[in-house]
Amino acid sequence: MSEIIVGVGDLQVSNREDTVITTFALGSCIGVTLWDPVKKVGGMLHAMLPDSKIHGKATEKRAMFVDTGMQDFFEKLRQMGGNPESCQCKLFGGAQVMQADSFFKIGSRNVTAFLALAEQCRIPVLCNETGGQYNRTIKFRLSDGLVAVKTPNLEVFVR
Amino acid sequence: MSDPLPLQIVCEMAKSLPAAPWLLPKLQTALLNPDTTVEETEALIKKDAGLSSAILRTANSAFFGDTKCDTLRNALLRLGNREIFKVASLTIAGRWLSNTVTGGYGWEAGDLCKHSLCVAIAAEIIAKESGKVPPDVAYLAGLLHDVGKLALAYSCADSFEEVRLHQRDNQCSWRESEKVIFGYDHTDVGGILLESWSYPQNLIQTALYYPRPSLAAHEYLPLIAHVHAAKHLSLQLGVGVGEEGFTTELDETVFAQVGLTPEMMEIAMPKILMAAEKILNAISAGPGKGVSFG
Numbered sequence: 001m002s003e004i005i006v007g008v009g010d011l012q013v014s015n016r017e018d019t020v021i022t023t024f025a026l027g028s029c030i031g032v033t034l035w036d037p038v039k040k041v042g043g044m045l046h047a048m049l050p051d052s053k054i055h056g057k058a059t060e061k062r063a064m065f066v067d068t069g070m071q072d073f074f075e076k077l078r079q080m081g082g083n084p085e086s087c088q089c090k091l092f093g094g095a096q097v098m099q100a101d102s103f104f105k106i107g108s109r110n111v112t113a114f115l116a117l118a119e120q121c122r123i124p125v126l127c128n129e130t131g132g133q134y135n136r137t138i139k140f141r142l143s144d145g146l147v148a149v150k151t152p153n154l155e156v157f158v159r
Numbered sequence: 160m161s162d163p164l165p166l167q168i169v170c171e172m173a174k175s176l177p178a179a180p181w182l183l184p185k186l187q188t189a190l191l192n193p194d195t196t197v198e199e200t201e202a203l204i205k206k207d208a209g210l211s212s213a214i215l216r217t218a219n220s221a222f223f224g225d226t227k228c229d230t231l232r233n234a235l236l237r238l239g240n241r242e243i244f245k246v247a248s249l250t251i252a253g254r255w256l257s258n259t260v261t262g263g264y265g266w267e268a269g270d271l272c273k274h275s276l277c278v279a280i281a282a283e284i285i286a287k288e289s290g291k292v293p294p295d296v297a298y299l300a301g302l303l304h305d306v307g308k309l310a311l312a313y314s315c316a317d318s319f320e321e322v323r324l325h326q327r328d329n330q331c332s333w334r335e336s337e338k339v340i341f342g343y344d345h346t347d348v349g350g351i352l353l354e355s356w357s358y359p360q361n362l363i364q365t366a367l368y369y370p371r372p373s374l375a376a377h378e379y380l381p382l383i384a385h386v387h388a389a390k391h392l393s394l395q396l397g398v399g400v401g402e403e404g405f406t407t408e409l410d411e412t413v414f415a416q417v418g419l420t421p422e423m424m425e426i427a428m429p430k431i432l433m434a435a436e437k438i439l440n441a442i443s444a445g446p447g448k449g450v451s452f453g
Contacts, residue, residue: 008432
């Protein structure tokens with residue numbers, strides 16, 4: 001079993017069934033997993049902000065943003081032999097500070113941006129494990145598409 | 160519950176944790192004084208073998224030149240006061256914050272240090288953007304803002320379940336829940352600790368008021384508002400955040416008072432991530448970290 005680590009603002013895709021893809025400590029960032037059950041190709045995006053448009057040079061790191069990150073995600077999946085339209089999609093993260101009332105609603109802005117994009121691309125979201133006031137570490141297993149979720153001081157659960 | 164430990168006992172117990180950062184304010188005073196000689200700085204730094212080694216290592220890194228620096232004095236001359244202080248802040252405060260206290264806040268080993276580093280880097284970047292606060296002061300204030308949490312987790316971890324339940328049942332901030340259960344909270348502890356180590360008032364005030372900047376003395380508001388913003392920008396990244404993180408108080412009104420705009424903060428986020436990435440990658444935990452499919 002090999003493990004691939006996805007950093008913040010990072011994207012990883014694999015077509016090896018014996019792979020687990022992990023990202024640590026999703027805060028208001030979102031973690032998106034796509035898994036093609038037929039081709040056994042899958043990947044994970046760890047995006048930090050909803051929209052790349054105001055960031056200029058920072059968009060060199062395209063996976064930081066939901067819009068450019070998802071474009072690259074679809075492209076990489078296709079390159080590995082997967083079909084984004086037939087993928088199972090799961091969404092994690094998007095935590096929010098309890099008293100956020102304007103700028104710091106980043107978590108919900110990320111989730112909203114992703115769900116709008118998924119609808120536009122006609123990708124059903126099988127699992128939406130988002131919100132709340134805690135971070136999440138997730139491990140995605142390519143052999144069966146399951147995702148293990150760990151939050152501080154709670155038992156691991158699988159989605 | 161059993162009676163909570165008195166605040167003074169919690170602070171005294173924290174002083175028994177290894178690597179207390181008492182040297183840092185003395186070094187800061189010396190480095191800010193233009194009359195301090197390199198011999199005097201060297202004498203201070205020699206008191207700490209780990210810091211001496213970090214200074215030599217930095218001076219001999221490719222970034223600072225090709226020729227070897229084989230004495231501490233040469234290394235100090237090469238780096239200059241600003242860089243010396245940055246290395247000292249990270250080495251001394253980082254070492255204390257790296258004490259393994261995993262109970263209480265749901266931290267994995269090293270989490271507090273990683274989160275504090277993120278806040279320090281974020282505060283420095285925002286200060287550079289705003290021009291309202293010296294960036295090196297913002298960095299140190301960010302690095303030290305949560306010292307009280309380590310002390311509280313070290314001495315009172317057994318009572319944290321009550322803090323957790325009170326927070327959950329009342330949907331208050333974690334700090335307020337600490338106050339109800341213990342009679343004091345981690346900011347009270349942090350303020351006393353920094354005062355006992357003779358830190359300057361601006362850093363003491365930051366430890367006391369970073370969750371509630373509007374309560375701080377007016378002269379410290381810009382610095383504390385920057386740390387408040389840095390804290391919340393770092394929370395968004397999630398790195399090293401314990402279970403209390405997202406129940407930290409947030410006052411978005413103070414940002415406008417000190418000229419921090421939402422656009423400024425949004426643009427800062429990728430910069431913070433990229434600046435923090437090198438350090439975080441170097442110290443991040445490897446595969447595993449307690450998660451499995453069970």
